[in-house]
Amino acid sequence: MVVVVIMTVIYYLLNPLFILLISPLFMGIIKKIKAMAQGRTGAPVWQPYFTLHKLFKKEIIYSDNSSFIMKVAPYLNIGFTIGAATLVPVLFLPPEGSVPANIILFLYLLVSAKFFMALAGLDAGSVFGGMGSSREMSLSAIAEPITIITFAAIAFVLNTTDITQMFATTASNSLTEFPTLLLTGVSLFIILIIETARVPVDNPETHLELTMVHEAMIIEQSGPNLALMEISHAVKQTLLMAVLINLLFPLGMPDSFTFAGVALGMVSFAAKGSILCVIIAIFETSLAKIRFFRLPSFFMVALFLSFVTIVFELIL
Amino acid sequence: MMDIVTTGLMTHLESRQIGSRFSRGEGGEYYLRVPGDGIIEAAGWLANREDLALIGIWAVPGHEKDCLELYYAFELKQPSPALVMIAEVKNNQAPSIYKIFPAAINFERRARDWYGLDFTSLPDTRRLLLHEAYPADFHPMVDSDPETLSSNLATTEYSFKKFEGEGLYQVPVGPVHAGIIEPGHFRFSVIGETIFNLELRLGYKHRGLNKLAEGKTVAEVNKLSESISGDESAVNACSFSLAVEKIAGAELPKRAWELRTILLEMERLYSHLGDLAGMLVDVGYPIGASPFFILREEIMRWNATFTGSRFLKGAIIPGGLSRDIEDGMLQKFKFFLVTFSRRMRKALSDVDESAWVIDRFETTGIVSPELVAPLSLSGPVARASGYDGDTRQLHTYGVYTGLKYTIPVKTSGDVLARFRVKAEEAASSIDIISETIARCSPGPVFSGFDPGSGQAIAMLEAPRGRNIHWLRVKNGTVEHWEVITASFCNWPAIEHAVINNILPDFPVINKSFNLSYAGNDL
Numbered sequence A: 001m002v003v004v005v006i007m008t009v010i011y012y013l014l015n016p017l018f019i020l021l022i023s024p025l026f027m028g029i030i031k032k033i034k035a036m037a038q039g040r041t042g043a044p045v046w047q048p049y050f051t052l053h054k055l056f057k058k059e060i061i062y063s064d065n066s067s068f069i070m071k072v073a074p075y076l077n078i079g080f081t082i083g084a085a086t087l088v089p090v091l092f093l094p095p096e097g098s099v100p101a102n103i104i105l106f107l108y109l110l111v112s113a114k115f116f117m118a119l120a121g122l123d124a125g126s127v128f129g130g131m132g133s134s135r136e137m138s139l140s141a142i143a144e145p146i147t148i149i150t151f152a153a154i155a156f157v158l159n160t161t162d163i164t165q166m167f168a169t170t171a172s173n174s175l176t177e178f179p180t181l182l183l184t185g186v187s188l189f190i191i192l193i194i195e196t197a198r199v200p201v202d203n204p205e206t207h208l209e210l211t212m213v214h215e216a217m218i219i220e221q222s223g224p225n226l227a228l229m230e231i232s233h234a235v236k237q238t239l240l241m242a243v244l245i246n247l248l249f250p251l252g253m254p255d256s257f258t259f260a261g262v263a264l265g266m267v268s269f270a271a272k273g274s275i276l277c278v279i280i281a282i283f284e285t286s287l288a289k290i291r292f293f294r295l296p297s298f299f300m301v302a303l304f305l306s307f308v309t310i311v312f313e314l315i316l
Numbered sequence B: 001m002m003d004i005v006t007t008g009l010m011t012h013l014e015s016r017q018i019g020s021r022f023s024r025g026e027g028g029e030y031y032l033r034v035p036g037d038g039i040i041e042a043a044g045w046l047a048n049r050e051d052l053a054l055i056g057i058w059a060v061p062g063h064e065k066d067c068l069e070l071y072y073a074f075e076l077k078q079p080s081p082a083l084v085m086i087a088e089v090k091n092n093q094a095p096s097i098y099k100i101f102p103a104a105i106n107f108e109r110r111a112r113d114w115y116g117l118d119f120t121s122l123p124d125t126r127r128l129l130l131h132e133a134y135p136a137d138f139h140p141m142v143d144s145d146p147e148t149l150s151s152n153l154a155t156t157e158y159s160f161k162k163f164e165g166e167g168l169y170q171v172p173v174g175p176v177h178a179g180i181i182e183p184g185h186f187r188f189s190v191i192g193e194t195i196f197n198l199e200l201r202l203g204y205k206h207r208g209l210n211k212l213a214e215g216k217t218v219a220e221v222n223k224l225s226e227s228i229s230g231d232e233s234a235v236n237a238c239s240f241s242l243a244v245e246k247i248a249g250a251e252l253p254k255r256a257w258e259l260r261t262i263l264l265e266m267e268r269l270y271s272h273l274g275d276l277a278g279m280l281v282d283v284g285y286p287i288g289a290s291p292f293f294i295l296r297e298e299i300m301r302w303n304a305t306f307t308g309s310r311f312l313k314g315a316i317i318p319g320g321l322s323r324d325i326e327d328g329m330l331q332k333f334k335f336f337l338v339t340f341s342r343r344m345r346k347a348l349s350d351v352d353e354s355a356w357v358i359d360r361f362e363t364t365g366i367v368s369p370e371l372v373a374p375l376s377l378s379g380p381v382a383r384a385s386g387y388d389g390d391t392r393q394l395h396t397y398g399v400y401t402g403l404k405y406t407i408p409v410k411t412s413g414d415v416l417a418r419f420r421v422k423a424e425e426a427a428s429s430i431d432i433i434s435e436t437i438a439r440c441s442p443g444p445v446f447s448g449f450d451p452g453s454g455q456a457i458a459m460l461e462a463p464r465g466r467n468i469h470w471l472r473v474k475n476g477t478v479e480h481w482e483v484i485t486a487s488f489c490n491w492p493a494i495e496h497a498v499i500n501n502i503l504p505d506f507p508v509i510n511k512s513f514n515l516s517y518a519g520n521d522l
Helices: A002-037 A047-057 A068-085 A103-123 A127-158 A163-172 A180-195 A223-248 A259-285 A292-315 B004-015 B036-047 B104-115 B146-150 B209-213 B218-226 B230-248 B254-282 B286-307 B327-352 B355-361 B369-375 B379-383 B415-438 B486-497 B503-513 B517-521
Strands: B021-024 B030-035 B053-061 B067-075 B082-090 B093-095 B118-120 B168-173 B185-191 B194-201 B454-462 B465-474 B477-484
Touching: A002 A047, A002 A068, A002 A223, A002 A259, A047 A223, A068 A103, A068 A223, A103 A127, A103 A163, A103 A223, A127 A163, A127 A180, A127 A292, A127 B168, A163 A223, A180 A223, A180 A259, A180 A292, A223 A259, B004 B030, B004 B036, B004 B082, B030 B036, B036 B067, B036 B082, B036 B093, B053 B104, B053 B465, B053 B477, B067 B465, B082 B093, B082 B454, B104 B118, B104 B486, B185 B503, B194 B486, B194 B503, B209 B218, B209 B477, B218 B230, B218 B477, B230 B254, B230 B454, B230 B465, B254 B286, B254 B327, B254 B415, B254 B503, B286 B327, B327 B415, B355 B415, B355 B503, B369 B486, B379 B415, B379 B465, B379 B486, B415 B503, B465 B486, B486 B503, B486 B517
Parallel strands: B030 B082, B093 B118
Antiparallel strands: B021 B030, B053 B067, B067 B082, B168 B185, B185 B194, B454 B465, B465 B477
């Protein structure tokens, strides 16, 4: 019993901390690969850490029109995201039943974080923030059912809604046992692209006033508040990547806490995450941004594959 | 020998008992002096001619006090480049011809700013180039006393058109933009994401160039002309020099024109390459854009090698060129262009293979062909909308006469059409450069001349379209200098092109035009 409690405590400390620390690196890797694909040298992969360091030293400027929302939103945002980070094991699997890692809870923690980000976008009363929030919410309204269906399909395939158990199942079985997971893997990848505001949905590189979605929402943020928003965004990306990685390629994930196991878990997750980052970067560079009103057709690919997964599972 | 338009106009005016006086300018253009009350009649007759476009209206101080001469320039087909109608108006009152030639409206607003001219029935009497920081009655071309500047500031705010309705809101963009670009304000009226109306407000880069030029020598004004618009330095310097040379009757050595042609086409090449890259960046396809950025940079380095300036400044001067370009260097460049052209084609075919990019370009930001004539559009913007005209061919100058090159024309008028027109023009610039280098003749690149006195119009094809310099020189000093860049007429086309497009598509539409702010504001 004591062992379970200690392991749970270690999990709650180590898991979010590791995710927080490694998330900017993944951002940096994607940026680096994209720069190289364009024939540029690009900033070092550590650049996001330097940027965050810089932002934490800067002062915060609030618009005269903004209310308390602007002040609390960054903290709520990062809070919800870190909360979500406790639900996705990346280093080792916590003892069964010790973490309420429900998939629905996970998704809605992320949605809550997004909600406060959008609210902050509206709060300052600038046209661009409002535009970004309205766009983000329209996209979310379309993306949400797709996300739900995809995760429902995964839950259907693995017979559980608990993330820890999902990972435990995939870790102890070969992928050939669940071939339909590959289909949902594609859906998950599309959700990852949508949720992290990447090409073809949004362009993370641009600050072009009129085209941006995510960047427009956080345009009024400054200093440490902006840093928190940026970290939260990076963590969200890592979490969705972790779900994808641990469902499809769980190799190297220890099922309980040992120092050697955790060290291996760190290395293997960093390695797999980096490879996924390269894939994301290549995916992004090979596409142009899609026309805003044609985005639903891109989303539908994910929806379709998730449906097919459920149908396969029912028939076979 | 007069052309059919001018004789026709004179006959018509005569039948209405309106006297007119014909003269010929040093630039081959025709001047027709008509009385102030004959403007509407003459413009009305000219409007019925299809082979004629209004390319400029400007004012020049008259001989008597309270007297202004209004110049109406119309582009003609052969043999003369332009018919300039001159009308003397008194007491700052002039009729507006915007109902006959819609493009007149901005020219008249500009003349109103500069001279305080009141155009009767002009529907838009807001200031065009002068902002609120200038006193309400400040008109730089008649009275530029700085003392009047410090007092009596115009306090009335510039009013944009008001639109009201359910779900309609306004998005102000600029003048400071997210990027290293020139200042300009865009006021969008939007329903959801769909653009209902766009209003431009420019003038942030107004420097008063034509006022600065007054009383300066032609060499000094040549420097000014280079700073009209940074990426059109060569063509503006060349237009100005051409006007000076026409007045002086200077004969240039052949090599001067050959080298000028090379520089002008290099300017077109690097401008268009930048535009192609910019359009791709704006649809979120940087990997397709980077080859064009690299190609552009290489041309700019050749610019520096040839002239010492990446933007070709200081190269073209009245009388020829400020310095020769070594033949060995030219041959090297010609050799370089062979692989360059291959790489450009490769980059273009890569773009063609991306369905995502083509989907964004197609049907976006359409300029309908019917707009070309009323707005006096020119350049790639007009040629992407079915206008088959290029100053290099219509009013040929320099060594363009003997060259074979294609001028692409598309009809769909969308971003894709402008992309293709610019891509094909870039390719044809490479051909022109190679051919000119191949036949480059030896000899000097400068010939001295006496600037003399007189007035002349010079028209060249800038990367963005028709570039006009009108100049009056007295004993080598500039008395009056008027510049009309292609951007001035082409800007309003954007207001039409964006309607019913969505806001996120505006950047790529704007980039497909890529007009000059500085060139518009002067």
